[in-house]
Amino acid sequence: MFGFGTEIGIDLGTASVLVYIKGKGIVLQEPSVVAIDKNTNQLLAVGEEARRMLGRTPGNIVAIRPLKDGVISDYEVTERMLRYFIHKTCGRRRFFKPKIIVCVPSGVTEVEKRAVIDATTEAGGGTTYLIEEPIAAAIGAGIDISKPDGNMIVDIGGGTADIAVISLGGIVVSESIKVAGDKFDEAIVRYMRKRHNLLIGERTAEDLKVNIGTAYPRSQILKMECRGRDLVSGLPKTITVTSEEMLEALEEPVTAIADAVHAVLEKTPPELAADISDRGIVMTGGGSLLHGLNQLIEKRTGIPTYIAEDAISCVAKGTGMSLESLHILEKSMISSKSFSRLR
Structure with missing residues (x-):
């Protein structure tokens, strides 16, 4: 080639x-x-x-x-x-x-x-x-950003969450916070250490996040086995973790993202805010796939919130x-x- x-x-x-x-x-x-x-x-x-x-x-x-x-x-x-x-x-x-x-x-x-x-x-x-x-996320999600209409994008990756209102091909209001997928993992590691005296690695935390992690109460409680090192005995240990515990573990980082979305909406010009209210908020990035995160933002803002198709590859x-x-x-x-x- x-x-x-x-x-x-x-x-x-x-x-x-x-x-x-x-x-x-x-x-x-x-x-x-x-x-x-x-x-x-x-x-x-x-x-x-x-x-x-x-x-x-x-x-x-x-x-x-x-x-x-x-x-x-x-x-x-x-x-x-x-x-x-x-x-x-x-x-x-x-x-x-x-x-x-x-x-x-x-x-x-x-x-x-x-x-x-x-x-x-x-x-x-x-x-x-x-x-x-x-x-990039808005273009990848199939939104025509060249028109004089307000579109709100919430892109949650591994390191940052970018929230922006876009119109006429440019960003009108934006906020970038260093709370995203990695911070979700760190919050799970901290929770397991504090609640269960169990030290787990990043990959185990990511598996918990993907399989039973949630930002909003689930209709059905899920369970998963988790292996790590017991901080009291120093020996390997296996425990069962529930999705309710993950909801508690992830409360701080997901609330920070919902707060940032709220802050951007407060700074949005009224005409564009009206457009967003009609069109809804579009979420992209791997972090947006955390179960219930779109429901949490929708409850917080009162605006319909959708996850883009193939969210991971939108950007x-x-x-x-x-x-x-x-x-x-x-x-x-x-x-x-x-x-x-x-x-």
């Missing part, structure tokens, strides 16, 4: 990376985890293979998540991870560097934007554009599809060329 003029969109998420190639759709979905040998600085594994190593590596191997709260926390490792994914999807033999659009949370700083553009360019990208996650789809709408979106995007002019 020679990759003539390839155009790709990258959803560079805290939890996972999705790559969309124009004309092909989503071609890659991998966890954003990298395993490195500390002695030789050699890249051992990237993606799902590296994720399986989390918490299970010997002293000389470290499994790193190079993105934290939606932004780059380890520049060099992020660059190596991006290089691996670009080579995997576009091939190594390329006459032209691919045009790339990368999505970033709506609250990132100029320094954080520059870090993303530099890492993508160093990894083998050509002209690199940035697009804010709520705009990646929108990022790739926005390549076809650059003329509409250029006002709300920044490219590597504009950054080079600023230097």
Whole structure:
């Protein structure tokens, strides 16, 4: 594969990376985890293979998540991870560097934007554009954002929850909070430690969240076995956890997201607020799949709240599809060329 003029969109998420190639759709979905040998600085594994190593590596191997709260926390490792994914999807033999659009949370700083553009360019990208996650999510969810109508998007990923009101191709009001999927996992770990004196890992917490986690009372109580280390005896222990306990464990982070949605609605111009009341709120991202979160937001705001179809890949789809709408979106995007002019 020679990759003539390839155009790709990258959803560079805290939890996972999705790559969309124009004309092909989503071609890659991998966890954003990298395993490195500390002695030789050699890249051992990237993606799902590296994720399986989390918490299970010997002293000389470290499994790193190079993105934290939606932004780059380890520049060099992020660059190596991006290089691996670009080579995997576009091939190594390329006459032209691919045009790339990368999505970033709506609250990132100029320094954080520059870090993303530099890492993508160093990894083998050509002209690199940035697009804010709520705009990409809205496009991926099938919403026509070019019209003068108010649309509200709640995008909950691994590191950040982005809430935005969009009209005429741009963001009118937005809020980005660092409470999302990772904070749900942390809340479950804390709860299990405090309530059951049981120490569990991130992967176990994620399994509990996916299988029995809830943000709103379930009609039927679910149960699941959970294994960890007893903090009293120091020995392995298995207990049964219920969905009611998960409701209690997740109360703080889900309330923070509902509060942020409420705060954005308070700042929304009245005409757009009326549109949102008619159209409803659209939720995207993996975090939106937490059972009952849409019901909680609907109860809090009084506005119908829907989960987008294929919510996990909405941002990646929108990022790739926005390549076809650059003329509409250029006002709300920044490219590597504009950054080079600023230097």
